[in-house]
Amino acid sequence: MSQPTPSSAATDTIDAPPAIAVEGLTKRYGPVTAVGGLTFSVPSGRTVALLGGNGAGKTTTISMLLGLLLPTEGRIRALGFDMLKERHRALPRMNFSSPYVDLPHRLTVRQNLMVYSHLYGLRDPKGRIRELAEDLDIAHLLNRPSGKLSAGQKTRVALAKALLNDPALLLLDEPTASLDPDTGDWIRGYLNAYQRRTGATLFLASHNMQEVERLCDDVLIMKGGRVHDRGAPADLLARYGRGTLEDVFLDIARDRTRPLEGEGQPRAERPDRDPELPGGGSGPESLSE
Numbered sequence: 001m002s003q004p005t006p007s008s009a010a011t012d013t014i015d016a017p018p019a020i021a022v023e024g025l026t027k028r029y030g031p032v033t034a035v036g037g038l039t040f041s042v043p044s045g046r047t048v049a050l051l052g053g054n055g056a057g058k059t060t061t062i063s064m065l066l067g068l069l070l071p072t073e074g075r076i077r078a079l080g081f082d083m084l085k086e087r088h089r090a091l092p093r094m095n096f097s098s099p100y101v102d103l104p105h106r107l108t109v110r111q112n113l114m115v116y117s118h119l120y121g122l123r124d125p126k127g128r129i130r131e132l133a134e135d136l137d138i139a140h141l142l143n144r145p146s147g148k149l150s151a152g153q154k155t156r157v158a159l160a161k162a163l164l165n166d167p168a169l170l171l172l173d174e175p176t177a178s179l180d181p182d183t184g185d186w187i188r189g190y191l192n193a194y195q196r197r198t199g200a201t202l203f204l205a206s207h208n209m210q211e212v213e214r215l216c217d218d219v220l221i222m223k224g225g226r227v228h229d230r231g232a233p234a235d236l237l238a239r240y241g242r243g244t245l246e247d248v249f250l251d252i253a254r255d256r257t258r259p260l261e262g263e264g265q266p267r268a269e270r271p272d273r274d275p276e277l278p279g280g281g282s283g284p285e286s287l288s289e
């Protein structure tokens, strides 16, 4: 497997609109509020994680960002385009990978990648597939039916599919789920190099805290369908007085209100730190443009 070569050519994102801008995003299923009034933005060229326990609303949020689910309320702009009115302008420059979404089982890996190449209107589908197959070490899988792959192989094929169109905005759901530690580490390196080479924005839902610490500039933590906290990994560690993001995550998941260093007051009791209030979070600037 070969890593993409870093280049500074595509990293000038200063004038670009936010890659994602979400305002009051809500999804209700009858009495269940899966996502309740999310507001955040992700500057272009950043790698941002969406964390949260099971049922926090991550998949629902990503599905709405992709236009697969219609929000009950709220607005989404992706790459500067309104996802309700101008989805067709954003989607060709976006892509998505999830180990939980299967490609059609009977088609071979090559056939599946060809179908997606045509959907994205690639000029040289065979060349692009060859390149990605070599990069992601899936050349030996190209003629196999997609339904007969191991979980780790499916994850690599899904990533190849997600990179076919060189997306400017790549949404990833658990990008290294089911991968052995060596391959998982390699994929993280690959994604990092891809981001630096192309200046793309990566937005990933993950339960792997080490992955998030290694890859992400910013972290958005969801709980109960809302943004509970946000900030750069180092800022979150400092704020919660913890050594790992996993411990921060557990504090939030288990409603532990740790005293802030030198302030002697539990975080949850400090009204000036309420992340739900506009400008009240301790690090929303890091996610806003």
Ligand SMILES: Nc1ncnc2c1ncn2[C@@H]1O[C@H](COP(=O)(O)OP(=O)(O)OP(=O)(O)O)[C@@H](O)[C@H]1O
Pocket (backbone or CB within 6 Å): 029, 032, 033, 034, 035, 052, 053, 054, 055, 056, 057, 058, 059, 060, 061
């Ligand atoms: N189609 C649906 N109908 C009713 N409730 C739903 C539906 N889809 C999701 N939900 C509910 O919305 C909430 C958020 O679900 P979601 O799948 O977005 O969570 P998640 O953060 O991705 O969880 P996980 O980490 O377990 O994948 C959950 O309570 C879930 O049961």
